[in-house]
Amino acid sequence: MELPARVVEFLQNEFLGHARPFCFLIDQDYRLIESWGRADWCGLAGIDLATDMRGPAPYLTGVPITEVQEFEFIETPSRVVVNMHVIPENGHCYIVLLDAQQIHASIQSKQQSVNELRLMHASQQKLIRRQRDLISELVETRSELDHHRREAERISANKSRFIAMMSHEFRTPLAAIINYADLATEEGTSRNDVQKSIETISRSAKHLTSLVEAVLDDASLDAGQLELREDDFNIVSLLHDVGSMMAPLAAEKGLSFATYIDPDVPKVVIADEVRLRQIMINLLGNAVKFTVDGGIELKTSYNDGRLIVTVSDTGPGISMDDQERVFEAFERGSGRGETGAGLGLTITLRLVELMRGEVSLDSTPGEGCTVSVHIPVLAGEDSVSASAPILPAPSQDMFASNPLSVLICDDDADMIALVEHYLHRSGYGLITSSDSAEAISKALKYEPDLVLMDCNLPGVGGVTAARVLRDRGYEKPIVALTASKLSAEEQSAFTLFFRKPASMPELLSEIKRLTH
Amino acid sequence: MTPVTSKVCVVGDFAVGKTSVIERFVNNQFSGKYLSTVGVKIDTKEIEFPDLGVAHKLVIWDVAGSDEFGHTEFAYLRGASGYIFVADGTRQATLAVVEHLHGQITQKYGPAPFVLLVNKRDLVSDWSVSDDYLDALTKAYGNVYRTSAKTGDDVEDAITRLAELIVDNDIQGS
Numbered sequence: 001m002e003l004p005a006r007v008v009e010f011l012q013n014e015f016l017g018h019a020r021p022f023c024f025l026i027d028q029d030y031r032l033i034e035s036w037g038r039a040d041w042c043g044l045a046g047i048d049l050a051t052d053m054r055g056p057a058p059y060l061t062g063v064p065i066t067e068v069q070e071f072e073f074i075e076t077p078s079r080v081v082v083n084m085h086v087i088p089e090n091g092h093c094y095i096v097l098l099d100a101q102q103i104h105a106s107i108q109s110k111q112q113s114v115n116e117l118r119l120m121h122a123s124q125q126k127l128i129r130r131q132r133d134l135i136s137e138l139v140e141t142r143s144e145l146d147h148h149r150r151e152a153e154r155i156s157a158n159k160s161r162f163i164a165m166m167s168h169e170f171r172t173p174l175a176a177i178i179n180y181a182d183l184a185t186e187e188g189t190s191r192n193d194v195q196k197s198i199e200t201i202s203r204s205a206k207h208l209t210s211l212v213e214a215v216l217d218d219a220s221l222d223a224g225q226l227e228l229r230e231d232d233f234n235i236v237s238l239l240h241d242v243g244s245m246m247a248p249l250a251a252e253k254g255l256s257f258a259t260y261i262d263p264d265v266p267k268v269v270i271a272d273e274v275r276l277r278q279i280m281i282n283l284l285g286n287a288v289k290f291t292v293d294g295g296i297e298l299k300t301s302y303n304d305g306r307l308i309v310t311v312s313d314t315g316p317g318i319s320m321d322d323q324e325r326v327f328e329a330f331e332r333g334s335g336r337g338e339t340g341a342g343l344g345l346t347i348t349l350r351l352v353e354l355m356r357g358e359v360s361l362d363s364t365p366g367e368g369c370t371v372s373v374h375i376p377v378l379a380g381e382d383s384v385s386a387s388a389p390i391l392p393a394p395s396q397d398m399f400a401s402n403p404l405s406v407l408i409c410d411d412d413a414d415m416i417a418l419v420e421h422y423l424h425r426s427g428y429g430l431i432t433s434s435d436s437a438e439a440i441s442k443a444l445k446y447e448p449d450l451v452l453m454d455c456n457l458p459g460v461g462g463v464t465a466a467r468v469l470r471d472r473g474y475e476k477p478i479v480a481l482t483a484s485k486l487s488a489e490e491q492s493a494f495t496l497f498f499r500k501p502a503s504m505p506e507l508l509s510e511i512k513r514l515t516h
Numbered sequence: 517m518t519p520v521t522s523k524v525c526v527v528g529d530f531a532v533g534k535t536s537v538i539e540r541f542v543n544n545q546f547s548g549k550y551l552s553t554v555g556v557k558i559d560t561k562e563i564e565f566p567d568l569g570v571a572h573k574l575v576i577w578d579v580a581g582s583d584e585f586g587h588t589e590f591a592y593l594r595g596a597s598g599y600i601f602v603a604d605g606t607r608q609a610t611l612a613v614v615e616h617l618h619g620q621i622t623q624k625y626g627p628a629p630f631v632l633l634v635n636k637r638d639l640v641s642d643w644s645v646s647d648d649y650l651d652a653l654t655k656a657y658g659n660v661y662r663t664s665a666k667t668g669d670d671v672e673d674a675i676t677r678l679a680e681l682i683v684d685n686d687i688q689g690s
Contacts, residue, residue, distance in 0.1 A: 054521065058558060059558045059575070059577075061521055062522075062575070062596060063594065063595055069594075070591070071556075071592065072555055073554050074556055075555065075557040076558055077558055077560060081555070104555065107554050108551075108552065108554045111552045111554050111580075112552045115530050116550070118531075119531055126644075
């Protein structure tokens with residue numbers, strides 16, 4: 001049903017009033033034929049007939065006029081907004097422009113808000129991503145810094161430990177050198193004692209040299225400056241040499257020493273002989289150093305192009321915790337108390353790695369220790385059969401007592417010998433010990449008139465030993481003679497404190513004063 | 517001079533600077549205030565090519581920003597002789613929009629000359645588009661310009677290049 005005529009008329013007037021339609025008819029060349037309605041609002045007033053309408057209405061350019069089309073919201077160069085209808089008829093075309101200014105303004109305002117929100121959201125997302133990136137970078141940087149800090153702390157701790165260790169290790173042989181030199185030049189020293197003094201000085205100097213060499217080797221390995229020199233050499237001769245060198249040292253401590261060479265070991269191999277010798281001496285030196293009872297074995301085999309050198313001992317063994325640390329520089333394991341730079345195993349590990357080999361350690365505390373190195377070496381000629389073990393004679397622990405007696409506890413045999421020399425000459429009887437626990441037991445058993453105690457000792461250490469002696473009723477003087485630096489609180493455990501290298505006449509004078 | 521008139525359409529995502537680029541090209545002006553376009557905005561500018569003996573009038577249809585074209589937008593593009601694609605160097609996603617729109621238009625109306633303007637070169641420190649990516653786009657499409665509507669850098673060069681391409685295309689077509 002059609003709308004009432006009055007309503008239709010009203011709506012038409014409403015629409016025409018708002019839309020202000022302007023209509024023009026053009027031919028196929030876009031030339032103006034006729035126009036209707038108001039043209040002033042859309043900038044097309046006063047155009048002559050036959051004008052190409054693509055001039056005053058450039059938005060007609062490219063628009064085909066052969067089909068009905070509608071274009072919404074065209075903002076013209078005269079900055080009015082029109083809705084354009086293209087209505088072809090009989091080869092001509094009506095173009096109707098309607099004023100869309102109001103509705104365009106309303107939509108534009110809403111669109112503006114939406115777009116600004118979208119831009120804000122995009123900007124926010126970008127900031128969030130940047131923030132996430134920054135947090136990730138921060139976490140990464142912090143983690144790197146933590147790593148560097150821990151590394152710096154570890155290096156600093158190692159350096160401090162190295163300085164403390166070196167201070168002690170260097171002072172001990174230096175003390176022997178200085179004191180024996182004094183002794184040798186003293187009037188009245190027998191020719192025999194001078195000879196012994198020179199031998200001790202020589203031994204101590206060699207020990208110092210080996211310490212310096214170990215430190216330099218470690219530094220060279222650290223700096224990557226150590227190069228291998230591979231050549232043909234007789235491995236069997238090397239094993240015999242090393243065995244001959246180490247067997248007497250084991251024998252001095254009453255330890256058995258045996259070397260076994262597997263028949264499969266080639267007689268000649270291609271490797272760096274000097275460094276292989278150094279590895280064996282380091283491993284055997286440690287075994288001799290830390291083993292008190294029993295013996296040491298050096299076994300060598302060859303399998304699948306790899307030389308396997310195994311050193312086993314019946315020493316105190318290494319706890320699981322220490323097994324992880326003993327290969328680190330300046331680590332000697334807890335409670336082992338022996339001398340040295342603490343670099344032997346570090347250097348061994350690095351040399352083996354330089355030779356593209358591996359080191360393995362197997363130990364149960366109290367049941368000894370086995371260290372094996374596996375090194376790829378090229379075989380030369382023949383193999384040899386196993387050799388027989390070398391068995392040295394055990395040595396004896398010596399002690400003595402006298403009415404005026406002194407117990408000397410020091411893990412350095414040369415130091416004991418030096419003090420022994422001076423005290424013997426002054427008529428003292430001597431009790432010796434190289435271990436703090438043993439010193440406590442001997443002091444309580446023999447009640448010497450004075451205890452002369454080193455501090456960096458195997459077992460509980462000199463300071464604790466002095467306190468234990470006091471707790472257990474030992475009342476006579478306890479004198480510290482040590483290369484270690486003691487705090488005031490630690491010094492209070494002793495009657496007197498001497499730091500190595502001490503003046504022997506001065507020490508003797510104080511001992512005489514305290515025991516008379 | 518032979519007068520030539522061509523319809524070119526400016527397309528791209530919203531707020532990439534399409535209207536600002538045209539404002540710089542036509543009136544050599546720039547306003548930092550963002551005003552979104554609704555529908556299409558018409559401008560004209562004539563470029564002369566004395567060597568070719570051509571006075572080329574461009575009727576520029578600056579189409580409202582969109583990441584997907586529908587019936588209304590395709591109506592605006594009808595009869596276009598070339599395109600100015602615009603992206604925002606600080607928003608990498610707007611380059612993906614350009615690639616998508618280029619695909620849509622080519623599928624609907626076939627290939628036509630175009631230039632790609634990566635705009636907001638004045639904010640290059642905030643750009644999220646790498647040089648490698650732009651080099652790859654240049655290899656793929658050719659005629660990629662790093663422009664700034666704010667400073668005017670490369671705007672005229674880019675659109676003049678499009679006008680040349682359209683003339684070349686017309687000469688080859690005829």
